[in-house]
Amino acid sequence: MDIVLYQFLTEVPLAAAIWSVLLVLALTVLAVLVARPERDRPPAVEPPVRPAAPPAPAAADLRRYAEEVAVAAAGAAQNARRRRAAWTAAQDAAERAWQAYDEAETAARRFRDAGALPTPHTPRTPAEYAARERWLHHAATAAHLRGELSIGQLCDVFARRGGWDPRLHPVEQEVVLARAVRDGRLARYRAAAARERAAWGDAELAAEAARALAAEAYAAAERARPAHAPATSATASGRVLGITGWRPPRPAPAR
Numbered sequence: 001m002d003i004v005l006y007q008f009l010t011e012v013p014l015a016a017a018i019w020s021v022l023l024v025l026a027l028t029v030l031a032v033l034v035a036r037p038e039r040d041r042p043p044a045v046e047p048p049v050r051p052a053a054p055p056a057p058a059a060a061d062l063r064r065y066a067e068e069v070a071v072a073a074a075g076a077a078q079n080a081r082r083r084r085a086a087w088t089a090a091q092d093a094a095e096r097a098w099q100a101y102d103e104a105e106t107a108a109r110r111f112r113d114a115g116a117l118p119t120p121h122t123p124r125t126p127a128e129y130a131a132r133e134r135w136l137h138h139a140a141t142a143a144h145l146r147g148e149l150s151i152g153q154l155c156d157v158f159a160r161r162g163g164w165d166p167r168l169h170p171v172e173q174e175v176v177l178a179r180a181v182r183d184g185r186l187a188r189y190r191a192a193a194a195r196e197r198a199a200w201g202d203a204e205l206a207a208e209a210a211r212a213l214a215a216e217a218y219a220a221a222e223r224a225r226p227a228h229a230p231a232t233s234a235t236a237s238g239r240v241l242g243i244t245g246w247r248p249p250r251p252a253p254a255r
Helices: 002-040 059-115 126-145 151-159 170-224
Strands: none
Touching: 059 170, 126 151, 126 170
16 A cells, blocks of 8 residues: 555656646647748738829929029010110111112112213313313212212222223213212112111010010919919010011112
């Protein structure tokens, strides 16, 4: 009896320790089996991160840009007015040149018709030729002082170049002089007409640039305007002086 009790008392703790170890091992294996599916599961795909929208420009930058464009629009409008004034002046100059040419053409035609009459007969003496030359020099100098002959044409008269013949009768010399004045005024009119066309092109380009800058200035002012502020009028934001339709100069007759 004592031996049985002794064996029971000595073997029960050992069996309990063995069962405890087995229980711990079983719990460990169970924990491993439960955790394995989490490791085998593929990682979750994170949604792509969208790039952040660029920040809206600051109100101070918008106001600064609007002010700069407004200054540029004002300068462009002033340049357009200046170009228009230059075009108007060139147009007036071309009109005056045409009138001067028309008067010279009328005078040349009158002298040409008078030259069709017989030339007065005068003795052909050295004194007569000297008088004719003095008359030509005096008439050419007076025409130069009136602005009808250029300094180059006057030099041709004194040098007997370009068809100037001091031996001709004064009636014939008047025809030659009137023709030279007419040709000179025609050349000046053509130059004035070319300047008028160039001035019109410059004025049109300046007006177009002023209109574009005025529209941009209005748009910039609208972007810089606070939401509660009243809207400005597009007409009042930048009024540009428009260029009227170009009136072509009078056609120069072909000579």
